[in-house]
Amino acid sequence: MGQNLQVKSKLKLHGLNSKLRILNKIKQAFLLLTNLESRLDNIQNALGRIEAKTNASQPSKKLSDVEFKVFSQWGEDGILQFLISNLEIKNKVFVEFGVETYRESNTRFLLMNNNWSGLVLDGSRKNIDYIKSDSIYWKYNLKADCAFIDRDNINKLIERNGLAGEIGLLSVDIDGNDYWVWQAITVINPVIVVCEYNSLWGAKDAVSTPYDANFVRSNKHYSNLYYGASIKALNDLAISKGYSLVGGNSAGNNVFFVRNDMMMGSIEPVTVEDAWVQSQFRESRDPQGNLTYLDFEVRKSLLGDLPLAEVNTGQLIKVRDLK
Known part of the structure; x- marks a missing residue:
C-alpha cells in the first residue's frame, strides 16, 4: 500500500x-x-520615416526629422544613420559608455547594420557578463569592459582596449559626470560625439552637477532627476574641443556634435536654442522609488535648493537660480 x-x-x-x-x-x-x-514596430517606424524623407521634395536637415529607433532609446539610430551617410568616416569604430546590458544603445545598430566595431563600458559586472554571453559578442567585433568610469581613469580604460587616435563615434551617457568625463578624454579624436544632457537645466546656463568621482544618480536625489550637464555646458565644451553642434533628438535628452574639420555641406551647425527641447518624459520618483509622473516645471522646482557648478567659472549656483 x-x-x-x-x-x-x-x-x-x-x-x-x-x-x-x-x-x-x-x-x-x-x-x-x-x-x-x-x-x-521599430523597423516599421524606421521605414516610415525613411519613406517620408525620400518622398519629400526638399528633405529636411533637422536631425529630429530623420529619427528612427531600432536599438536606441529614442530616435538616435536614425540620426546616426543620417550623419554617417553624410560624413566621410574612415575609421568606423565607436566608444560608448553607460550601456547597461547593451540591448538598448546608440551603437548597437551601427555594429549590426553598418558592420562597425567598438568598445562598450559599464560599471556593472553583471551587465558586462550579459553582453559577453550575447551572440552579438562573437558575431561582431565588439569589446566590453567593466569599470566605474571617472575623469581620472577614462583615458586608461580606452587605451587598455587598444583604441587611440581618430575614431568614428563617441557616445557619452553615464547619468552624472558626463561633462567632466568628456572634458577629460584626450586619447581618442571622434568625428561624431553624442552626449546626454539634462533638459531641466535649460538652454541659457552652462552648468553641470558638481564633479563627484563616485556619482550615482539614484543616490544623489531620490527623484532621479539630479544629474548631468546643460546643453550649453556641453556646447561650450564642444567648441573648446573643435566641434560644432548639429542638433538634438526630439525627446530632449541627447545632442550631437561633429568635428569642425569633418563638417560637410549637408551637415549644418545649429544654435543651442534650436537644439534644446523641453523634455516631456516623466521619469521622476518619490522617496520609495515609485514613478510620480511630474510635469517639467514641477520636476525642476523639486530640485530648487540643489547645487550646480557653472562649468566656465567654477562657481556654484542653485537649481532655482537658473535662467
Whole structure:
C-alpha cells in the first residue's frame, strides 16, 4: 500500500514538473514574440520615416526629422544613420559608455547594420557578463569592459582596449559626470560625439552637477532627476574641443556634435536654442522609488535648493537660480 502511494506521488510530481516545463516554454515563447513585435514596430517606424524623407521634395536637415529607433532609446539610430551617410568616416569604430546590458544603445545598430566595431563600458559586472554571453559578442567585433568610469581613469580604460587616435563615434551617457568625463578624454579624436544632457537645466546656463568621482544618480536625489550637464555646458565644451553642434533628438535628452574639420555641406551647425527641447518624459520618483509622473516645471522646482557648478567659472549656483 505504502509503495503504491509513493509511486502515485512520484507520478504526480513528475506530472507537475512536466506542466511547469511546458509553462516555462510558453512563457519564453511569449517573451520572444513580444520582443519580436517590438522590434518589428521599430523597423516599421524606421521605414516610415525613411519613406517620408525620400518622398519629400526638399528633405529636411533637422536631425529630429530623420529619427528612427531600432536599438536606441529614442530616435538616435536614425540620426546616426543620417550623419554617417553624410560624413566621410574612415575609421568606423565607436566608444560608448553607460550601456547597461547593451540591448538598448546608440551603437548597437551601427555594429549590426553598418558592420562597425567598438568598445562598450559599464560599471556593472553583471551587465558586462550579459553582453559577453550575447551572440552579438562573437558575431561582431565588439569589446566590453567593466569599470566605474571617472575623469581620472577614462583615458586608461580606452587605451587598455587598444583604441587611440581618430575614431568614428563617441557616445557619452553615464547619468552624472558626463561633462567632466568628456572634458577629460584626450586619447581618442571622434568625428561624431553624442552626449546626454539634462533638459531641466535649460538652454541659457552652462552648468553641470558638481564633479563627484563616485556619482550615482539614484543616490544623489531620490527623484532621479539630479544629474548631468546643460546643453550649453556641453556646447561650450564642444567648441573648446573643435566641434560644432548639429542638433538634438526630439525627446530632449541627447545632442550631437561633429568635428569642425569633418563638417560637410549637408551637415549644418545649429544654435543651442534650436537644439534644446523641453523634455516631456516623466521619469521622476518619490522617496520609495515609485514613478510620480511630474510635469517639467514641477520636476525642476523639486530640485530648487540643489547645487550646480557653472562649468566656465567654477562657481556654484542653485537649481532655482537658473535662467
